[in-house]
Amino acid sequence: MADRKPNKLINESSPYLLQHAYNPVNWYPWGDEALQLAKNQEKPILVSIGYAACHWCHVMERQSFENVKIAELMNQHFVCIKVDREERPDVDAIYMDAVQAMGLQGGWPLNVFLNLDAKPFYGGTYFSPKQWEQLLQNICLAYQNNKQELDSTAEQFAEHLKISELEKYSIPKGSESLNEEELKQLYKQLGKRFDREHGGLSPAPKFLMPSIYLFLLRYYNHGQDETALAQVKLTLRQMAYGGIYDQVGGGFSRYSVDAKWLVPHFEKMLYDNAQLITLYSEAYQVTKDPLYKEVVYETIKFVERELMSEEFGFYSSLDADSEGVEGKFYTYTRDELHRVLRDEEPLFSKYYSITASGNFEHGRNILHRQMSDEMFAQENVLEPEVLQAMVAAWKKTLMKIRAKRVRPALDDKILCSWNALMLKALADAFYVFNEQHFLDLALKNAVFIFEELREGDKLCHTYKNGKATIDGFLEDYALLISALIRLYEVTFNETWLLHARRFTNYVLTHFDDPNEPLFYFTDKNAEKLIARKKVLLDNVIPASNSVMAINLHLLGLYFDDERYQQKAAAMLQAVKPLLVKEPSHLSNWAILYYNLLTPTAEVSIVGKKVPEFREELSTFYLPNMILMGSDHKSTLPLLSDKVPLDGKTTIYVCYNKTCQLPVTTPAEALKQLQGWQQESKFPAL
Structure with missing residues (x-):
């Protein structure tokens, strides 16, 4: 890129924006500079939104944003802004909503055309180079000949964006009861x-x-x-x-x-x-x-x-x-696997469903399983421990192969x-x-x-x-x-x-x-x-x-x-x-x-064995529970008046500010939780 000049994205920290820093497009980051420039030059704004790991964002960059002819068209007629949706989810949400309001399918890359007030009048997602070039020309002509009409359309979309989510989905007022x-x-x-x-x-x-x-x-x-x-x-x-x-x-x-x-x-x-x-x-x-x-x-x-x-x-x-x-980083041909696994390759290929022709593009295979280790070991007359050792060794071998490959961008x-x-x-x-x-x-x-x-x-x-x-x-x-x-x-x-x-x-x-x-x-x-x-x-x-x-x-x-x-x-x-x-x-x-x-269980543990009791309780699935613990005086309202009984670590199980009798073992606390669940038509644990 030594012979290419960077655009305004070169000073950004976002990897996605930096990927576009040497495009021939005169990209700007989202901000006052670009928005004011559009007003000064009276050019419509193009906002292109994506993220670093987005496959079709990369495709559109290679096909269109690296294309000098298309870049010249963009630079001549638009102020072009690149946005990392992960950095600016607020900007992304507004223009994604606008594109969907236009009756179009949302997704990334998201390309939206705005008027001088940053209000959207047209947009879409991925475009092929031919489609993109034609769209740019159509938008340019429409903006020159029908600017007032486009501004009116943009105003309508802007008003739509101000509608609250509750209004947007026409959510009626429901009953207050839960049942x-x-x-x-x-x-x-x-x-x-x-x-x-x-x-x-x-x-x-x-x-x-x-x-x-x-x-x-x-x-x-x-x-x-x-x-x-x-x-x-x-x-x-x-x-x-x-x-x-x-x-x-x-x-x-x-x-x-x-x-x-x-x-x-x-x-x-x-x-x-x-x-x-x-x-x-x-x-x-x-x-x-x-x-x-x-x-x-x-x-x-x-x-x-x-x-x-x-x-x-x-x-x-x-x-x-x-x-x-x-x-490419994650897939393998069967020949490649045979070279590194040798005699074990047939069993490996059976375990991970590998074929000679491949189950993915270019004869490559995506590793996947079709049965449990127990079933596979039984079907192939292997001791489960032997299979586990083989699988662990296979993974180490393939990780070594990966270490030599070109890594995906981070x-x-x-x-x-x-x-x-x-x-x-x-x-x-x-x-x-x-x-x-x-x-x-x-x-x-x-x-x-x-x-x-x-x-x-x-x-x-x-x-x-x-x-x-x-x-x-x-x-x-x-x-x-x-x-x-x-x-x-x-x-x-x-x-x-x-x-x-x-x-x-x-x-x-x-x-x-x-x-x-x-x-x-x-x-x-x-x-x-x-x-x-x-x-x-x-x-x-x-x-x-x-x-x-x-x-x-x-x-x-x-x-x-x-x-x-x-x-x-x-x-x-x-x-x-x-x-x-x-x-x-x-x-x-x-x-x-x-x-x-139903009321959330309030479980308090007080005393010297708080970590051990917490560990024992956590072996059970208790999703509607808050858990507290302290071996000293606590400022939490639900713990402030609870003390160990007779010096023993104690558990208090409470619901709706009403407590069961304090107990000194996790097993007893679990019985209380079971009892409450049964009374509340909950099943036993």
Whole structure:
């Protein structure tokens, strides 16, 4: 690139923006300079939005943004702005909403044309070079000849963007009651989309959507509905056996192109892997399936090895492509495998379903499994321990091959919200498996977040090259608060809970809408855009509002704060009619419904053996519970008056501010929890 001049993106820190820094397009980052330039030159604005691991973003760059002829057309007639959607989810949300309002399918790359006031009048996603060139010419002519009409269209879309999410989805006012029948109806609606052969939701492509299966685990726990648990087990097994899971190095790709979880889109995102660690950990509590434990340990090892910085922050993603070919880093030809595995290759190929012609492009194979180790060992007359040793050796051999390959590009920006998901995942894994290393990583990451992404009670969204930038979004606060609550439950260090309350109060002050229960996505002091949006629907990452509502419910119990609990209940009431109708898009809200349907257990441990008692309790699946512990005087309202009995570590089980008799063994506490569940029409544990 020595003979090519950089554009304005060269001074950015985002790897995605830097990928475009030597395009012949005169790209600008989002900001006042570009927006003012458009007004000065009276040119329409082109905003192109993507992210570093986006395959079709790379394709469009190679085909169109590196094309000198097309770049000249863009430069002559438009002010061109590049946006990393992971850095600026607020900008992305506005223009994604606009494109969908135009009746077009959303996705990335997202290309939107704006007038001089940054209001959108046309857009789309990926365009081939021929389509893109023609579109640029058509927009240019339309802007020259029909500018007034385009401004009028832009004004209409801008007005649409100001409609609240509750109005947008025409959510009627629902009844305030929560009941069993409504929960069953919600589950029945969700069940209509179950793929009962391969797991997940139909149709393909299949995204991972962890919050759906976290809800199903709770639904099973609530009513012992075996079909709910069966769907979770089927989905988690098929994902772990499929090509969407990296059978060699651990970790999951972003989604599966097909229904069988075989062919992934090979990009690996931190947020997916963090949430799947949480999901597989919880599922292990219910089933004790060793496959789930294996997935958790391997995925954490992958994240630590490939996505963790020296400062214990976690990077954002790995690209799908290497050497310009999608999946090349992760796939193998049978000949290649035979050269390195020799006599063991036939058994390896049987285990991982390898064929001579390949099951992917260019004769290459995606490793995937079709049966359990027990069944495979039996079918091939092997002792299970022998098979386990062989599989471990195969993985080491293939990792050595990978070490010599050209690696996929790393997006090494560190996002507060995604780090919070990983922080919670590590705390969840420690809670279930009591692996000290997981807690050590969690605490180091928490220290990193507090030192590098926080200024008092205010958070920053992104960190790169020793510098934190961009005001925190609701997503950053909500996910970090959730992680801190969990971190308290595994350490009983009240500092984390007090920080969670401080961040919550910041959210109530800076993100609240006095006219609706839901929070805005942006801080009231953040950059003013053409609309201030709210996130209502749960996507692959749960909606920041649903996460915040659960936080408020839990903190309301911890701090005996009625204001928090009332706010959580009001938020759920606002979305409940839509939740019952469309649960696949509001599955994290469904978890809050489950939490509020019956009283949350308040379990307090006091005395010298607090960690040991916590460890014993955590072997059981108790999802609707807050857990407290202290071996000294506590400031928490629910702990302040509780003392050990006769010097023995004591457990208090309470519901709705009414406590059972204190007990001195975890087994007795579990009996009390069982008894309450039976009285509340809960099944036994």
